[in-house]
Amino acid sequence: MLAMVIDDSRAMRMILRRIAVQLGFEVAEAGNGREALDFLATSEEVPSFALVDWNMPEMNGLDFVTAVRADQRLRSMTLMMVTTEGEQSQIVRALAAGAHEYVIKPFTPDAIEEKLALLGVVATGADA
Amino acid sequence: MTDVMKVDDLQAITEQVWQSFLDPEGSDPLLLSLLEPSGGDVAAAISVTGAWRGHVVIGCSTAASRHAASALLGVPSDEVTEDDISDALGELANVIGGNVKALLPEPCALSLPYVVATAGVRWPAVHEICRLDGMWRDEPIHITVLESTSDYQGAAAS
Amino acid sequence: MALNAQEFSWVCDLVRRESAIVLGPGKEYLVESRLLPLARKAGLSSVTEYIADAQRRPVPGTTKTIVEALTTNETSWFRDVEPFTLLTDSVVPALTASRSGGTSMRIWSAACSSGQEPYSVAMVLQNHLPGAWSYQIHATDLSTEMLTRAETGRFSQLEMNRGLPAPMLVRYFDRVGADWQVSPVLRQNITFAQVNLASALPAVPPFDVIFLRNVLIYFDMDTKRSILQRVRKLLRPEGWLFLGSAETTLGLDGDFERVVTRKTSAYRLKSGYSALASA
Numbered sequence: 001m002l003a004m005v006i007d008d009s010r011a012m013r014m015i016l017r018r019i020a021v022q023l024g025f026e027v028a029e030a031g032n033g034r035e036a037l038d039f040l041a042t043s044e045e046v047p048s049f050a051l052v053d054w055n056m057p058e059m060n061g062l063d064f065v066t067a068v069r070a071d072q073r074l075r076s077m078t079l080m081m082v083t084t085e086g087e088q089s090q091i092v093r094a095l096a097a098g099a100h101e102y103v104i105k106p107f108t109p110d111a112i113e114e115k116l117a118l119l120g121v122v123a124t125g126a127d128a
Numbered sequence: 129m130t131d132v133m134k135v136d137d138l139q140a141i142t143e144q145v146w147q148s149f150l151d152p153e154g155s156d157p158l159l160l161s162l163l164e165p166s167g168g169d170v171a172a173a174i175s176v177t178g179a180w181r182g183h184v185v186i187g188c189s190t191a192a193s194r195h196a197a198s199a200l201l202g203v204p205s206d207e208v209t210e211d212d213i214s215d216a217l218g219e220l221a222n223v224i225g226g227n228v229k230a231l232l233p234e235p236c237a238l239s240l241p242y243v244v245a246t247a248g249v250r251w252p253a254v255h256e257i258c259r260l261d262g263m264w265r266d267e268p269i270h271i272t273v274l275e276s277t278s279d280y281q282g283a284a285a286s
Numbered sequence: 287m288a289l290n291a292q293e294f295s296w297v298c299d300l301v302r303r304e305s306a307i308v309l310g311p312g313k314e315y316l317v318e319s320r321l322l323p324l325a326r327k328a329g330l331s332s333v334t335e336y337i338a339d340a341q342r343r344p345v346p347g348t349t350k351t352i353v354e355a356l357t358t359n360e361t362s363w364f365r366d367v368e369p370f371t372l373l374t375d376s377v378v379p380a381l382t383a384s385r386s387g388g389t390s391m392r393i394w395s396a397a398c399s400s401g402q403e404p405y406s407v408a409m410v411l412q413n414h415l416p417g418a419w420s421y422q423i424h425a426t427d428l429s430t431e432m433l434t435r436a437e438t439g440r441f442s443q444l445e446m447n448r449g450l451p452a453p454m455l456v457r458y459f460d461r462v463g464a465d466w467q468v469s470p471v472l473r474q475n476i477t478f479a480q481v482n483l484a485s486a487l488p489a490v491p492p493f494d495v496i497f498l499r500n501v502l503i504y505f506d507m508d509t510k511r512s513i514l515q516r517v518r519k520l521l522r523p524e525g526w527l528f529l530g531s532a533e534t535t536l537g538l539d540g541d542f543e544r545v546v547t548r549k550t551s552a553y554r555l556k557s558g559y560s561a562l563a564s565a
Contacts, residue, residue, distance in 0.1 A: 010211075011219035014201045015149070055238070084226020086443070087234070091456050102452035104443055105223045106148035111447035118367065118451060133463075140464045144444045154323050227443070231463060 001025050002045045006036045006064065007053035007082070012105075016051045016082065019109045023122050033059030037067055046077055049121045051112070052099075054083035054090070062097055069098030078121050082107065132180060133231045133273065135258040141227040142260055142271050145220065150199045150264070158269060160262040168268060169193070172217035172243045174225035178236035181276040182254065184225035186217060187246055192267035193217055214243045228273060253278045289314055293337045297321075297352065304353045308506050320355045354429050361399050362448030364406045365499070366531045368550035373407070373495070377526050377552070378414050381494050384524050391421040394493040394520065396483065397501035398425035400445070401436030401468075407497070408472045409454055424490065426481035437478045439468035483513045492522045500530035507538070514539040518555065527553040 003025035005016040017027045028047065030036035033056060040046075050068075054061040061081055068074045080101040081094050091102050101115045116122045139160065146158045168187035175183050188196070197216035198205040218241030229236050254274040261270045289297075297317050298309045309317065318333055325336035340348050364370045381391060391411065395404040404425035411421045427433050446455060446466050459466040481487065483501065498517060502510050518541055521527060527542065529535070535542040535553055542553040 009215065009219050009222065011201060011215040018202050084223055084229070084238070086227060086230040086461070088456055088461050091452055095453055095456065099452075102455075103447060105226065106145045106444070107447050108148050108152060108444070111444075114362065114449045115447075115451075118364075118449065137464045140442065144442060144464075147444060154319055157323055157326055159326060227464060230461065 002028060002043075002047040004028050004030065004036060004039070004047045004050035004052075006030045006033065006050055006056070006061065008032055008056040009053070012053065012082075016112075019112050020051070022109070023113060023116070032056040033061060033064030033067070036064055040068070040071075040074060046074055048076075049078035049080060049116060049119075051080050051082045051103075054081060054085045054094075062094060065094065065097045065099045078116070078119050080112075080115060080119075082112070131257050132233065132275075133228065133257060135260065137231055138228070138258050138260055138271060138273060141224055145223055145227075146264070149220070149223075150196060156265050158262050158264045160260055168246050168270060170213070170217065170243065171246045171249060172214075172221035172241050174221050174241045175239040176225065176229060176232065176236050177239070179233040180236050182257070183251070183272075183274045183276075184221060184228050185272045185274065186221050186224060186269070187272070188217075188264075188269045189267045192264060192269055195265050195267065196220065217241075217243055224271060289318060289333060289337075293334060296337060296341065297356070300349060301353055301356050304349060308504060308509075309356065317356060321352065324351060324355055350431075354431055361402050362445075363402050363450035363454075365403065365449065366550070367449070368547075369499075369528050369531075369552065370406060370410055372547055372550055372552055373528075374410050374414050376547070377495060378411070381524065381526075382416055382419060389419065391415065391419060391495070392491065392493045392522075393421065393423045394496045395423060395425040396481070396496060396498045396517070398427045398436050398478070399429075399432050400441075401425065401432075401439060402441075402445070402448075403497055403499065404436070404476050405439065405458075405468055405472055407495075408476060409458060411475075412458075412472065421475055423476040424493070425476055425478050428480065428482050430480055433478050433480055439473055440465050441468075442466075483517075484509055487516045487520060490520065492520050493525060494522055495526045495528070496521055497528045499528055500533070502529065502533055511538050514542075518542070521555060523555060523557060525555065529553065 001024060003020040005013050005020065005027055007013050007016065008031050013029050017029065020027045025048065028039055030039055052061040052064055061083065065079050068077060068079060079099045080103060081099045082103045082105065084105045086104040094102055100119055103112060103115060113122060142158065151157055169190040170193050171185050171187035173183050173185040193213045194205060194208050197203065197208045197212040200216045200219065201212055203212055221241045222238070225238055229238055251274055253276060255277050257273040257275050259270060259272040263269065294314050294317060302308055321333045321336055325333050328336060330336050330339065340352065393407055395407060398404050404423045407423055415421060425436060440462060442465055458469050458472050460469060484505065496517060502513065505513065514535060518539065531550065541556055543556045544551050544553055
């Protein structure tokens with residue numbers, strides 16, 4: 001199972017990688033939206049989800065989300081923005097562009113896991 | 129010049145950053161104090177431009193910066209590199225700064241973070257809006273919000 | 287660093303006296319982790335010192351602070367998810383089908399804590415009640431501090447990150463400073479009041495749904511039974527009871543029947559249980 005972590009901050013990539021690995025995923029990293037799209041164009045496996053920063057050089061997260069959502073081949077990919085952009089209007093824009101979820105930094109690993117569980121990307125811990 | 133944010137807001141933001149990234153178990157909280165601001169060895173800052181201009185700075189001792197990198201990045205303390213410290217402090221400045229930006233008049237943009245040795249940093253033409261001083265794992269930490277007082281942006285070394 | 291038996295038992299006695307809540311053996315880690323931040327804030331280096339201090343100089347404020355630190359839960363929106371799915375998919379349709387013409391649905395959130403549960407229920411009902419129906423949520427808790435927070439409806443960024451789908455966040459909350467404030471449309475159908483479940487419950491009209499989640503675990507067996515007995519009286523015959531995911535009425539109250547779905551369960555009164563298609 002593959003996950004993507006897309007952020008121009010190496011520190012944030014390390015943090016998000018750790019979370020995805022703990023959830024059992026292999027992780028592909030990219031430093032901006034353009035790099036991520038280049039990876040997706042050649043990757044045989046479509047990632048289950050991508051954690052996407054907003055502000056990045058070359059191609060920002062919003063444009064990346066728009067591009068992915070326009071690509072039929074990638075429609076199974078869950079897109080979760082993870083960003084400091086916290087204004088309501090920004091969240092609305094991201095959801096309108098097709099992001100499935102939105103996490104405002106700072107966050108705990110639990111928060112990311114719960115949101116992924118809500119979207120069916122990972123199993124929940126609770127049993128009946 | 130009316131202040132656009134209160135120290136309570138900065139405290140709430142900073143505490144949440146600590147709870148999420150640096151002290152998830154609650155065993156090493158950031159203890160804020162009313163002591164005189166102490167010096168620090170290293171600082172990371174982001175600049176804000178647009179409807180509001182200024183900087184958000186996090187400063188601390190070398191030891192604290194090492195602890196922060198270790199906690200944030202999940203790297204054992206004795207394996208932390210200089211790059212790890214720069215990147216970790218820069219990310220902390222970015223997250224705190226991003227949350228401060230949400231309180232500021234719109235529209236504003238954040239710069240990339242930059243890390244400096246505090247001895248070399250000058251902040252000309254700024255007015256301190258608010259600051260937090262405290263101890264984390266027995267090391268000094270301070271967070272400051274500085275507003276530019278003139279058209280001169282007055283950035284530190286980038 | 288670990289608490290000794292005397293310290294732990296002093297804290298347990300204090301909590302039991304003030305709230306009837308029982309912290310059993312095995313909860314030492316909870317006491318340690320919940321009291322350590324309090325100790326540090328008081329400028330003390332250990333929970334042992336903090337307890338010694340509180341024992342030496344009993345101050346009402348400290349007692350309250352200790353009790354609240356130990357009796358509040360980490361809570362998230364739509365906690366455990368599946369009960370809210372059951373509410374949406376089965377409970378609301380069953381209740382609205384059983385009473386024609388529409389009327390008002392009454393819900394009790396009996397340990398509402400900082401408010402995520404009643405507001406989560408409100409979000410479900412806002413979106414899934416048929417047009418002729420209105421709803422009223424009664425949110426209660428032992429802690430007045432929690433009730434004030436719940437009534438204010440203002441949550442930190444961290445709290446908002448826990449289990450709340452982003453589309454609901456933008457729809458029902460507004461950014462206020464560094465926090466988020468619940469919107470009036472969600473707030474207006476909720477009343478808040480202090481209720482101690484271990485005492486006599488106020489006389490109110492019965493409820494269609496009662497949420498009694500993750501609070502029974504703190505009580506001893508006898509108190510659990512008496513709480514369920516009193517709660518049962520406030521449930522309408524066709525009503526539903528939700529407990530926490532690790533809880534059950536088994537062995538406590540034979541009047542409830544457990545309704546199990548794929549991933550969760552809820553309880554109905556045997557006497558009122560009609561042969562509806564299983565949830």
